Amino acid sequence: MSDTTGLVTIDLTPASWFVALTVAYYAALFVLAHRRPAPPAGGATPLMVLVVPAHQEESVLAATLASLTALHYGGEHRVLVVDDGSTDATGTIADAWAARDPRVRVTHRRPPDAGLGKSEALNHGFGLVSRWAAAGDPWLGDHALEDVVLVIVDADGRLDPEALTTVAPYFADPRVASVQIGVRIANARDNALARMQDIEFVGFSWLVQIARDRLGSSGLGGNGQFTRASALASLGVAPWRPGALTEDLDLGLRLVAAGWRTRFCWAAHVEQQGLTSWRPLLRQRTRWIQGHYQCWRHLGALVGARRVAWTARADLALYLLLVVTVLVVSATVVVGLLGALGVVGVTNDLLLAVPYGRPRRLASLVLSVLPVVVFLRTYQRHSAHPFRWWQVPAAAVAFTGYGYMWFWVSLRALGNIALRRNRWVKTPRVGAA
Numbered sequence: 001m002s003d004t005t006g007l008v009t010i011d012l013t014p015a016s017w018f019v020a021l022t023v024a025y026y027a028a029l030f031v032l033a034h035r036r037p038a039p040p041a042g043g044a045t046p047l048m049v050l051v052v053p054a055h056q057e058e059s060v061l062a063a064t065l066a067s068l069t070a071l072h073y074g075g076e077h078r079v080l081v082v083d084d085g086s087t088d089a090t091g092t093i094a095d096a097w098a099a100r101d102p103r104v105r106v107t108h109r110r111p112p113d114a115g116l117g118k119s120e121a122l123n124h125g126f127g128l129v130s131r132w133a134a135a136g137d138p139w140l141g142d143h144a145l146e147d148v149v150l151v152i153v154d155a156d157g158r159l160d161p162e163a164l165t166t167v168a169p170y171f172a173d174p175r176v177a178s179v180q181i182g183v184r185i186a187n188a189r190d191n192a193l194a195r196m197q198d199i200e201f202v203g204f205s206w207l208v209q210i211a212r213d214r215l216g217s218s219g220l221g222g223n224g225q226f227t228r229a230s231a232l233a234s235l236g237v238a239p240w241r242p243g244a245l246t247e248d249l250d251l252g253l254r255l256v257a258a259g260w261r262t263r264f265c266w267a268a269h270v271e272q273q274g275l276t277s278w279r280p281l282l283r284q285r286t287r288w289i290q291g292h293y294q295c296w297r298h299l300g301a302l303v304g305a306r307r308v309a310w311t312a313r314a315d316l317a318l319y320l321l322l323v324v325t326v327l328v329v330s331a332t333v334v335v336g337l338l339g340a341l342g343v344v345g346v347t348n349d350l351l352l353a354v355p356y357g358r359p360r361r362l363a364s365l366v367l368s369v370l371p372v373v374v375f376l377r378t379y380q381r382h383s384a385h386p387f388r389w390w391q392v393p394a395a396a397v398a399f400t401g402y403g404y405m406w407f408w409v410s411l412r413a414l415g416n417i418a419l420r421r422n423r424w425v426k427t428p429r430v431g432a433a
Contacts, residue, residue, distance in 0.1 A: 195395075
């Protein structure tokens with residue numbers, strides 16, 4: 001369509017309605033998350049087996065094992081290191097720990113089985129635990145598989161000292177398959193890019209995950225994920241889908257579709273390294289987005305899971321589908337800029353009912369800044385190291401710009417899907433703090 005000046009006119013009304021409804025959805029989650037439920041207390045002390053997938057982790061593994069063996073817990077816990085074909089000192093470091101601490105075991109995977117991705121490493125660890133439980137291996141004590149919880153801790157992960165004690169009572173409910181805890185960035189104060197990731201993780205945990213826990217649809221992350229071994233066994237011998245780029249999201253969706261409950265525990269957290277340069281961050285986030293699109297294959301199973309509350313099914317479906325929001329938002333921004341430059345004509349009737357002039361400008365401003373204001377307010381309340389008041393405006397601008405990274409990585413992910421590229425890329429480490 002062209003206007004009287006001969007310019008092509010683009011109507012942004014449908015896209016603007018989509019964005020406005022998405023903002024309203026997340027605003028509703030924010031309201032729902034305002035009152036956080038008290039975590040359960042007492043009632044269960046399952047054997048916690050901390051599984052550490054490790055590939056080329058010599059710079060961080062020793063510090064991680066030191067922290068994991070020092071955790072406080074009224075029950076028993078073990079540490080299983082899955083050395084996934086490392087060619088550095090990872091295996092040597094793990095073996096040294098196992099030699100002096102009987103709670104630590106190491107399994108070494110070698111090519112061609114090794115280095116195929118996190119799912120394969122986790123499935124290998126789960127298979128070992130299952131066989132040891134069936135054989136009555138003394139390392140697991142007298143615990144049957146039904147009394148074992150696998151805790152996934154990345155090689156750079158630091159569980160808070162009381163995490164096991166805090167999470168264990170959730171498993172007194174036999175319907176609970178998995179519990180995810182909050183994620184924080186350990187080096188957030190050392191690097192501006194790492195700080196943006198901290199805002200992202202803390203905001204997601206406190207803004208989205210608490211609300212989704214109330215709806216019965218909380219998601220799983222790759223780090224700080226507690227999962228009942230018998231629930232994993234109910235999905236087959238390979239509960240983490242081989243080839244899945246986001247094996248955590250995939251697992252959580254399959255558990256919910258199978259009738260299990262997934263929970264989120266806000267009272268415990270795991271710290272991990274934030275990436276400090278753009279190139280590895282873009283690679284990591286491209287994998288995440290591509291894996292998110294992969295999980296669209298679960299939509300049918302979720303919609304048809306009649307044993308699952310409709311609120312949980314609806315929220316999970318929205319969570320999967322709203323990954324396209326970043327593309328819609330970016331497209332509207334580009335078209336808006338082209339309109340301001342006089343390249344195209346732009347129409348937008350979203351605020352047609354709002355009086356022209358100051359009221360409409362105010363309404364437009366609120367819709368534009370509300371998401372980042374909510375995120376920053378959430379971060380300031382719950383971060384271990386919030387900004388000083390005078391830093392908040394600059395942080396809001398920086399985080400807004402950081403958010404447009406998702407447009408670029410979404411395009412890359414869609415390109416990979418079109419070209420049938422499905423490669424799991426390991427996140428690099430920067431050395432133990």
